[in-house]
Amino acid sequence: xxxxxxxxxxxxxxxxxxxxxxxxxxxxxxxxxxxxxxxxxxxxxxxxxxxxxxxxxxxxxxxxxxxxxxxxxxxxxxxxxxxxxxxxxxxxxxxxxxxxxxxxxxxxxxxxxxxxxxxxxxxxxxxxxxxxxxxxxxxxxxxxxxxxxxxxxxxxxxxxxxxxxxxxxxxxxxxxxxxxxxxxxxxxxxxxxxxxxxxxxxxxxxxxxxxxxxxxxxxxxxxxxxxxxxxxxxxxxxxxxxxxxxxxxxxxxxxxxxxxxxxxxxxxxxxxxxxxxxxxxxxxxxxxxxxxxxxxxxxxxxxxxxxxxxxxxxxxxxxxxxxxxxxxxxxx
Ligand SMILES: Nc1ncnc2c1ncn2[C@@H]1O[C@H](COP(=O)(O)OP(=O)(O)OP(=O)(O)O)[C@@H](O)[C@H]1O
Ligand SMILES: [Mg+2]
Numbered sequence: 001x002x003x004x005x006x007x008x009x010x011x012x013x014x015x016x017x018x019x020x021x022x023x024x025x026x027x028x029x030x031x032x033x034x035x036x037x038x039x040x041x042x043x044x045x046x047x048x049x050x051x052x053x054x055x056x057x058x059x060x061x062x063x064x065x066x067x068x069x070x071x072x073x074x075x076x077x078x079x080x081x082x083x084x085x086x087x088x089x090x091x092x093x094x095x096x097x098x099x100x101x102x103x104x105x106x107x108x109x110x111x112x113x114x115x116x117x118x119x120x121x122x123x124x125x126x127x128x129x130x131x132x133x134x135x136x137x138x139x140x141x142x143x144x145x146x147x148x149x150x151x152x153x154x155x156x157x158x159x160x161x162x163x164x165x166x167x168x169x170x171x172x173x174x175x176x177x178x179x180x181x182x183x184x185x186x187x188x189x190x191x192x193x194x195x196x197x198x199x200x201x202x203x204x205x206x207x208x209x210x211x212x213x214x215x216x217x218x219x220x221x222x223x224x225x226x227x228x229x230x231x232x233x234x235x236x237x238x239x240x241x242x243x244x245x246x247x248x249x250x251x252x253x254x255x256x257x258x259x260x261x262x263x264x265x266x267x268x269x270x271x272x273x274x275x276x277x278x279x280x281x282x283x284x285x286x287x288x289x290x291x292x293x294x295x296x297x298x299x300x301x302x303x304x305x306x307x308x309x310x311x312x313x314x315x316x317x318x319x320x321x322x323x324x325x326x327x328x329x330x331x332x
Contacts, residue, residue, distance in 0.1 A: 001028040001063060002077075002153035002186045004049060009058035011044055011210075018044040020210035021058070026188055031180050033197040034190045035233070036207030042190040044210075046156045049188065051075045062153070078147035080157045085143070086131040092142045093127040099150050110149075117145040120182060136161070136168045137175060144179060154186035162192070169193075173200050194234050198222065206230050228256055228327035237261045237285060239321070240295040249317045254330055258321035261285065264297035266305070269312025274305050288313060 004026045011019040019041045026032040034042045047053040048060060051072035060068050067075055086095050096117060100110045118124045121141045131139055140161060147155055161172040177200050180187045191197050197204050198218040206213045206221065206229075214226045218234075225231035231239045239258045244250045250257045266286065275294070276287030279302055286297045286305055290313060297313070305311070322330040 003028050003061075003063050004154060004186060004188070005061040005064075006045075006048075007059045007061065009048065009055045009060060011041075011048060011053060011055050017210050019048065019055070022210070022212050023058075024205055024212060024215055026186055028186055029184055031177065031187050031189065031200055031202045033201035033204035034188065034207060035192070035194065035197040035201075035204050037233075038192065040207040041210040042192075042207060043158055045207075046079065046158055046188065046190060049075075049154075049156060050077055050079055076150070076152050077154045077156060078150050078152035080143050080147050080155060080160050086139060086146075088131050091128055091130055092123065092134065092138075092145075095131070095142055096127075096146045096149055099146060103150075113149040113151070117148045120148065121145045121179065136165075137172050140172055140175070141179075148183060152185070154188065155180075155183075156188045156190075158190045159192060160189075161196075169196065176200060195236060198234065206233060224329075225258075225321065226329050228258060228321075228323040231258045231321055231323075235260055237296045237298065240264065241323075242293055242295060243291075244322075246291055246293055246295075247313065247315050247320065249314070250320055251322050251330070253324075254322035255325050256323040256327070258323060259295075259315045259319065261296045261298035263315050263319035264288075264295065265314045265316070266297050266299060266303075266311050267314075268310075270310055272311050272313045274307055274309045274311055277305055277307060 006022050006024050009019055009022045034045055036042060044053065048055060051070060055068060059066055062075065096114055097110055100113065118127060121144060123141050123145060126134060126138055161169050173196050201218050203215060203217055205215045208229055214221055214230045221230060222234050228241055232241065239260050241256045241258050244252055244254045244257050247257060247259065272288050272290035274286055275289050278285040284299045284302055286299065288295050288297060324330050
C-alpha cells in the first residue's frame with residue numbers, strides 16, 4: 001500500500017514560494033491529478049514526493065511514516081517524465097531493462113520482471129524496436145513498463161502525454177486509466193489539460209501559485225467550484241462569469257454570476273444578440289452579446305440561429321454559481 005500525505009508543506013526557491021502550505025492525502029491506489037496553470041507548483045510537488053527536494057516547512061508522510069528527510073532511493077517511487085525520456089539508441093527492451101541493470105539486479109530477476117511488465121502492458125511484440133519506430137502510445141507504454149519493472153510503491157507522471165496530438169492523447173488517457181487500475185498502484189499525475197484531468201482522475205487538486213484551492217472528484221469540482229478561480233479552470237468552452245444584473249433571477253448580492261455554456265437558455269426574443277455561431281455537429285456554440293458583456297451558450301444539435309439575430313437569454317437559478325468580492329463561492 002502507498003498512501004501519500006502532505007501536511008502543511010511549503011517550498012521556496014529564493015523569493016518564490018513554489019508550494020505554499022499544501023496539505024492533501026492521496027489514498028492507496030488512487031489516480032490523483034495535480035492541475036493548474038503554468039508555474040503553479042505541480043512539478044515541485046512531484047519532486048518533493050520523490051525526495052529530490054526537501055520542504056522548508058511541513059511534513060511528507062508515506063503510509064503514515066514521515067519521509068521528509070528520507071532520500072529518493074529509499075522512497076521507491078517511480079517518475080515518468082514529461083517527454084518520456086526514452087533512450088533513442090536503445091531498443092524498448094534495453095530501455096526497460098536499464099533501471100534494473102543500473103541497480104545490478106540479477107539477470108534471472110530482470111527477465112522475470114521484464115516478462116511481467118511486457119505482459120501487463122501488451123508490448124511483447126515491440127520490445128525489439130527503437131523509440132523512433134514506436135507510436136506515441138507505444139512509447140508511453142514502454143516508459144511506464146520501465147517504471148513498473150522497478151516495482152515502485154507509487155508512480156508520478158509529469159504531463160507524460162502532452163507531446164501527443166489531440167486524438168492520440170484521448171486514446172492514451174483511456175489506456176493510462178486502464179493501466180493504473182491493472183497495475184494497482186497509487187498514481188499522482190500532472191497535467192495542464194483540464195479535460196484530461198477530469199477524464200482520468202479519481203480526485204484532483206486545483207493549484208494556484210503553490211496553494212491548493214480545492215480538492216475533490218472532478219465532477220464535484222465542476223458542479224460546485226468553491227471559487228471563480230476553480231470554476232473558470234474546468235470546462236470548455238469555459239464558464240461565463242457575468243455581472244449579476246445580466247441574467248434574470250440572479251442574486252443581487254453576488255459580484256459575479258457563473259453560468260456554464262450548457263446551462264445558458266436561449267430563445268427568440270429581445271435583450272441579447274447572437275454574434276457568432278459555431279456548428280460542431282453534436283452541438284452548437286453561440287457567442288452572445290448582452291448589455292455590453294459577451295457570453296457563450298452551448299446548445300444541443302444544430303439549432304437555426306444566425307449572427308445578428310436578436311434573442312432572449314436565461315438560466316435556471318439552481319444552475320447559477322454566485323461568487324463574492326474575493327471570487328469565493330457565496331453560501332446558498
Ligand atoms: N529549481 C528552481 N529554482 C528556482 N525556482 C524554481 C525552481 N523550480 C521551480 N521554480 C519556481 O517555482 C514555481 C513553481 O514551479 P513548478 O515548476 O513547480 O511549476 P509547474 O506547475 O510545474 O509549471 P509548468 O506547468 O510550467 O510545468 C515557479 O515560479 C518556478 O519558477
Ligand atoms: Mg512542471
